[in-house]
Structure formats: structure tokens, C-alpha cells
Amino acid sequence: MHEEFDILIAGGGMVGGTLAAALANGPWRIGVIESRPFGAVDQPSFDERTIALAFGSRRILEAIGIWPALSKQAAPILHIHVSDSGHFGAAHVDAKEQNVQALGYVVANRLIGGALMPLLAHSKKVDLISPATLEASENEGESVGVRVRTPDGVRHLRARLLVAADGSFSPLRSDLKIPTREENYKQSAVIANVSVSHPAPGTAFERFTDSGPLALLPLGGERYSLVWTQRTETVEEIMALEDTEFLNALQLRFGWRMGRFLAVGKRSVYPLMLIRAERAWRDRTVLVGNALHSLHPVAGQGFNLALRDVAALVDVLTEADDPGDSKVLRRYQHLREPDMTRVIRFTDFLARVFARRAPFLGHVRAAGLLLADWNPLLNRLLARQNMGLAAGHPSRLLSGQEPIWRQN
Numbered sequence: 364m365h366e367e368f369d370i371l372i373a374g375g376g377m378v379g380g381t382l383a384a385a386l387a388n389g390p391w392r393i394g395v396i397e398s399r400p401f402g403a404v405d406q407p408s409f410d411e412r413t414i415a416l417a418f419g420s421r422r423i424l425e426a427i428g429i430w431p432a433l434s435k436q437a438a439p440i441l442h443i444h445v446s447d448s449g450h451f452g453a454a455h456v457d458a459k460e461q462n463v464q465a466l467g468y469v470v471a472n473r474l475i476g477g478a479l480m481p482l483l484a485h486s487k488k489v490d491l492i493s494p495a496t497l498e499a500s501e502n503e504g505e506s507v508g509v510r511v512r513t514p515d516g517v518r519h520l521r522a523r524l525l526v527a528a529d530g531s532f533s534p535l536r537s538d539l540k541i542p543t544r545e546e547n548y549k550q551s552a553v554i555a556n557v558s559v560s561h562p563a564p565g566t567a568f569e570r571f572t573d574s575g576p577l578a579l580l581p582l583g584g585e586r587y588s589l590v591w592t593q594r595t596e597t598v599e600e601i602m603a604l605e606d607t608e609f610l611n612a613l614q615l616r617f618g619w620r621m622g623r624f625l626a627v628g629k630r631s632v633y634p635l636m637l638i639r640a641e642r643a644w645r646d647r648t649v650l651v652g653n654a655l656h657s658l659h660p661v662a663g664q665g666f667n668l669a670l671r672d673v674a675a676l677v678d679v680l681t682e683a684d685d686p687g688d689s690k691v692l693r694r695y696q697h698l699r700e701p702d703m704t705r706v707i708r709f710t711d712f713l714a715r716v717f718a719r720r721a722p723f724l725g726h727v728r729a730a731g732l733l734l735a736d737w738n739p740l741l742n743r744l745l746a747r748q749n750m751g752l753a754a755g756h757p758s759r760l761l762s763g764q765e766p767i768w769r770q771n
């Protein structure tokens with residue numbers, strides 16, 4: 364016996380959870396299959412990281428209804444300062460100049476999980492199937508059958524559309540034999556919260572250093588979230604440093620713009636790769652979030668891009684009679700292609716050019732930063748990119764409006 368759904372989402376992390384919330388007021392019965400118990404401290408998606416949410420992402424979260432639960436603890440980014448250590452030249456982006464309240468917001472992943480779960484748990488349309496691991500799926504023509512393993516045994520589910528929101532190494536993507544383009548950057552991100560003696564309120568820093576790009580995102584007061592990219596061969600060394608040695612190494616790379624680095628919290632490491640699926644759907648399965656594109660975090664774009672996947676998928680689903688129809692999924696791929704290509708190129712370019720220390724590249728980078736600072740058009744483009752407003756397709760969610768369901 365199969366349990367019947369309209370849409371099954373494999374992966375109830377940042378992206379699967381957000382998609383389920385966006386579909387919660389729609390006409391369909393949704394199931395979210397997640398390996399880790401919801402709310403568990405070791406849930407891998409809602410972990411210690413903080414996310415730089417673009418202004419456009421705020422609009423999407425507003426339309427979905429979870430922004431009020433995040434807004435009080437979301438730290439606004441009012442300025443972005445991009446620089447290259449050892450070279451003259453910096454680019455600045457300013458919220459006032461762009462006529463917006465904030466360029467973006469810094470929010471803890473765990474907080475996003477905390478905002479999503481009550482909404483999903485109270486929805487009459489969403490079933491949380493967890494802990495449960497999707498083991499196999501089979502295209503049955505008009506539907507897709509799914510086998511999940513739970514602590515109480517195997518369950519068989521069926522839906523018209525299966526969404527793969529199962530992360531960078533998506534088992535579903537592999538099962539469907541969807542080819543990927545992969546690039547191992549041979550870099551890892553070290554993340555930690557740090558505090559400084561002279562904070563620059565509301566300023567996010569992106570600094571390109573000889574050991575890799577380093578981002579400091581404001582958390583409010585003297586606290587900052589650090590994302591420091593390291594070459595794989597040096598990451599163990601950095602992680603093994605005592606806190607004071609770590610802070611000294613950071614001080615050396617970042618300089619004294621915010622006075623002295625005073626303290627560092629728990630450090631975690633994430634290996635970095637670019638993984639891009641060469642198509643966004645097959646049979647009745649569609650890919651979103653990291654399953655579709657896993658990016659270098661240098662420009663803080665991964666989740667923001669994924670929210671625009673969610674917005675575009677919701678747009679095409681509002682018009683659909685059959686959510687898994689190939690025409691619907693083809694349209695989704697068509698809408699996502701340009702934004703995805705642009706963001707992947709931009710991120711990949713930054714990850715490569717700013718990681719290399721060839722002397723002439725230093726001058727090119729410095730000239731690029733000066734140009735981006737001085738040229739209003741380039742500055743506006745940089746700002747729109749950072750605000751997540753350069754998406755191309757103007758989805759309803761991205762403009763802050765709730766979806767209108769044709770079937771309701």
C-alpha cells in the first residue's frame with residue numbers, strides 16, 4: 364500500500380523546509396522526508412552557520428510568512444566593504460545610496476529552522492515524515508513511487524512530483540543519473556563567531572587575502588560571523604591553533620579596521636566545491652537548492668540563489684494542474700537557467716581570481732575594485748547582485764507577494 368501525496372520533498376533542510384512553507388497554503392498535500400529528526404541539535408542544515416540573506420531573500424521570506432519570526436534577530440547589513448590585502452583599492456556598497464533599508468541581513472541557520480518548524484508543524488497541508496531516509500524512487504508514469512526507511516520500518520509513498528532538496532551530494536540526483544559539473548577548489552571554509560574592540564555597525568567586510576577570501580558579517584554589537592577560506596593543505600594548521608594564535612593570524616590578514624580581535628567561539632570547517640547539475644529535472648523529479656547548485660560561499664549566494672529556485676518553482680506550480688507535468692518542470696528549468704549561470708560564473712570567478720596570488724592579478728583586482736567603487740553603473744550592478752535583485756525572472760515571491768493558487 365502506498366501513502367498518497369501530491370508533492371514529496373526529499374530533504375527538510377534550509378531549502379526543502381522553505382519550499383514546504385511556501386506550499387503550505389496551496390491546494391496540494393505535501394510530504395517532507397527528512398533523515399534527521401526535526402529540531403535535533405545535529406540537524407546538518409540548521410547548524411551553527413550564519414547566512415547573509417540578500418534583500419530580495421527577505422522579500423521571499425516575507426511572502427512565505429517566516430520573516431516576522433526572524434526579523435528581531437536578523438542583523439541588517441548597511442554597508443559592504445570589499446578589499447584586497449596588500450593592494451590599494453576597495454569597493455563600497457551603501458544601503459542609503461541604493462535607497463533601501465538594508466542591503467541584506469545576517470541570520471543564523473538555526474534560527475531559520477526554528478522559524479520554519481512551527482509553521483510546518485501546524486500546517487494542515489504538510490506532513491513531516493522524520494526521521495526518515497529516502498532510499499529509492501521509481502517513475503511510474505503518472506506518479507513517482509518512493510521507499511523511505513524509518514526507525515519503525517519501511518514506508519511506501521507516492522506523489523505526482525518529487526522534489527530533490529537533499530543537498531550537495533544529492534542521492535536522488537545520482538539515482539536519476541543527472542550529470543554534474545564539478546570543481547574541487549581544494550579550499551575549505553573555517554567559520555566561527557568573533558568579537559572586536561571597535562565594531563563598524565552594520566558593515567560587512569569581504570577581504571581577499573593571501574590565504575583566501577575572508578568575510579566578516581555583522582551580528583550586532585561587537586560580534587561578527589567569520590567565514591575564512593583556507594587552502595586545504597593549511598586548514599588543519601589553522602584549526603589546530605590556540606584561540607590567541609588564531610586571533611593573531613586573523614588580525615594579520617584582516618588588519619585593524621575594527622580594532623583588535625578579542626575572542627573567537629567554536630570553529631567549524633566546510634570543504635568547498637562547485638557542483639552544478641546539468642539539468643534541473645528528470646521524469647517527475649525536480650532539483651532545488653544545493654542539489655541543483657552547490658557554490659563557493661565567497662559571495663554568500665548559495666541560499667539566496669536557492670530561495671529564488673523556490674520562488675520560481677512556486678510560480679510555475681501555481682499555474683499547474685499536474686505538479687509533475689514535464690511542461691511545468693521544463694518551464695522551471697527555463698526560468699532558473701540565466702540566474703543560476705550568472706551567479707555561478709560570478710562566484711566561481713571570485714573564488715579563482717581572488718584566490719590566486721600572481722602579482723599582475725593583484726593590480727587587475729585592485730583596478731576592478733576601484734572601478735566598481737567609482738563607476739555608478741558598476742556599483743549599482745554590484746549592489747543589485749548582493750541584494751539578490753538581479754534575478755531576471757520577476758517571481759511573485761521575489762516581489763514580496765504571496766502566491767495565488769489557480770486551483771484554490
Ligand SMILES: Cc1cc2nc3c(=O)[nH]c(=O)nc-3n(C[C@H](O)[C@H](O)[C@H](O)COP(=O)(O)OP(=O)(O)OC[C@H]3O[C@@H](n4cnc5c(N)ncnc54)[C@H](O)[C@@H]3O)c2cc1C
Nearest residue numbers: 374376377378398408415497530652653663664665666667
Ligand atoms: C561556510 C558556508 C557559508 C555559507 N554562507 C552563505 C551565505 O552567507 N549566504 C547564502 O546565501 N548561502 C550561504 N551558504 C550556502 C547555504 O548554506 C546553502 O545554500 C544551504 O545550506 C543549502 O541548503 P539545502 O537545504 O539545499 O541543503 P542542505 O543544507 O545540505 O540540506 C539537505 C537536507 O537533506 C537531508 N537529506 C539528505 N539526503 C536525504 C535522504 N536520502 N532522505 C531524507 N533526507 C535527506 C539532510 O539531512 C539535510 O537536512 C554557505 C555555505 C557554507 C558551506
